[in-house]
Amino acid sequence: MKEASVPPSHARISIVGAGPGGLTCARILQRHGIPVTVYDRESGPDARDQGGSLDLHADNGQIALRAAGLLEEFFRLARPEGQEMRKLDLTGKLTAHLVPEPGDRFKPEIDRGKLRELLLGSLAPGTVRWGCALDGVGGPADGPRRLHFADGSTVETDLVIGADGAFSRVRPAVSDAAPQYSGVSFLEAWFDDVDNRHPGIAELVGPGGAHAADGLRAMFAQRNGGDHIRVYLIQRVPAGWIRAGGLSPDDTRALLLERYGHWAPGLLAMITDNDGPYVDRPIFALPVPHSWAHNPTVTLLGDAAHLMPPLGVGVNLAMLDAADLAAAVAGADTIDDAVRRYEKTMLPRSIDMARHLEGAAEHLLSDR
CATH class of the missing domain: 3.50.50.60 (FAD/NAD(P)-binding domain)
Structure with a gap:
């Protein structure tokens, strides 16, 4: 057998x-x-x-x-x-809002x-x-x-x-x-004790997720348990762009602020106010x-x-x-x-x- x-x-x-x-x-x-x-x-x-x-x-x-x-x-x-899902424009204004029914x-x-x-x-x-x-x-x-x-x-x-x-x-x-690289990467940022330490971000995101985009770059923020929020900055970039460019955390933040510079200050706080390092997550398929x-x-x-x-x-x-x-x-x-x-x-x-x-x-x- x-x-x-x-x-x-x-x-x-x-x-x-x-x-x-x-x-x-x-x-x-x-x-x-x-x-x-x-x-x-x-x-x-x-x-x-x-x-x-x-x-x-x-x-x-x-x-x-x-x-x-x-x-x-x-x-x-x-x-x-x-x-619950929210769609925001670049000023932080709510343009679409999906709220789940009770139950x-x-x-x-x-x-x-x-x-x-x-x-x-x-x-x-x-x-x-x-x-x-x-x-x-x-x-x-x-x-x-x-x-x-x-x-x-x-x-x-x-x-x-x-x-x-x-x-x-x-x-x-x-x-x-x-797996092949898709050409798109997520850069993850963490926010802890958000209702106390990051109330503006907590209000924008709400209990679920919030998304904003300008056609070239995007941002998706998601509430996690334990009063945490994770933000994903979404861009078309080469795989491993931070390491390849030898970018320090300060260099990375400065470059992001340049790329997202026309976005509203409330949204930019999701770039500048994170707790801990960025985490690079290139998307493969x-x-x-x-x-x-x-x-x-x-x-x-x-x-x-x-x-x-x-x-x-x-x-x-x-x-x-x-x-x-x-x-x-x-x-x-x-x-x-x-x-x-x-x-x-x-x-x-x-x-x-x-x-x-x-x-x-x-x-x-x-x-x-």
């Missing part, structure tokens, strides 16, 4: 990446009584900031949480008021860190192995596979699930595709369409499979992928059958969405 024909209940299943997609998949597999191990390169769950707020949609992310048995806990942690839970916001805590807390102790930086996947296509880690250790496994993000180390086992020939022992989910511009679909699709894959594994006779069933659903869905969002990072700069 080939390794790919191992029944899921007896298979060694390895998920690489402890983000929302990987953890959701692990949780649902465990609910079905299927053992799984998650490997993550970070030293622990608190090794780095997990990023800002995200919205989980009723027609994808929430479906996954329901399958994970965590939907009601999510609603207790989420911020439905975070669905609207279609896409409430939750901090990424809170979502990760929820998912981690739902797993059996020891499920996640921290400090395991993957170098690559070896072994024959029909298994067993071997995970090679940066510290020289290896693990033999029957199914490798790549949930390790944009620059996945699992992806090369099935695809030669590499995988080629469209992205697919691969079926491999019976390796598959991908989330950004590893279909990296797209950050327009509210990434985490939602990753979690839906995770739910579909876990259900396929639980319902199949063999690992090979499970991977086929999952990819038959996931690949067309992700290709359709990627085509819809292709080049959409540019739309963030539009003043229309």
Whole structure:
């Protein structure tokens, strides 16, 4: 019997990446009584900031949480008021305002860190192995596979699930595709204790998000939990422009003030008054369409499979992928059958969405 024909209940299943997609998949597999191990390169769950707020949609992310048995806990942690969206002109005047109806839970916001805590807390102790930086996947296509880690250790496994993000180390086992720079970058700035220390910014942004653009550059500010706001300054710039230019934080701020100089002082405060450093986040995407020939022992989910511009679909699709894959594994006779069933659903869905969002990072700069 080939390794790919191992029944899921007896298979060694390895998920690489402890983000929302990987953890959701692990949780649902465990609910079905299927053992799984998650490997993550970070030293622990608190090794780095997990990023800002995200919205989980009723027609994808929430479906996954329901399958994970965590939907009601999510609603207790989420911020439905975070669905409010504001559009501002360059004077800071409100030109459009979307306010959610009372009881609207279609896409409430939750901090990424809170979502990760929820998912981690739902797993059996020891499920996640921290400090395991993957170098690559070896072994024959029909298994067993071997995970090679940066510290020289290896693990033999029957199914490798790549949930390790944009620059996945699992992806090369099935695809030669590499993320390409979109030409657009986000520069992230943080604001803490905003109602007391940054009341003008807090008033402009409100409980959800606020966006302003002039056709060449844009600004998106988003309320997070704990009285925090994150601001993303959006520009067409070369990848790594700060490092390549040797710009200090003061140089960067001066250049931003020059580029945004015609914007209102209240908006410019989002450039000048941030707490801590700027964080450069160039936007990458995988080629469209992205697919691969079926491999019976390796598959991908989330950004590893279909990296797209950050327009509210990434985490939602990753979690839906995770739910579909876990259900396929639980319902199949063999690992090979499970991977086929999952990819038959996931690949067309992700290709359709990627085509819809292709080049959409540019739309963030539009003043229309």
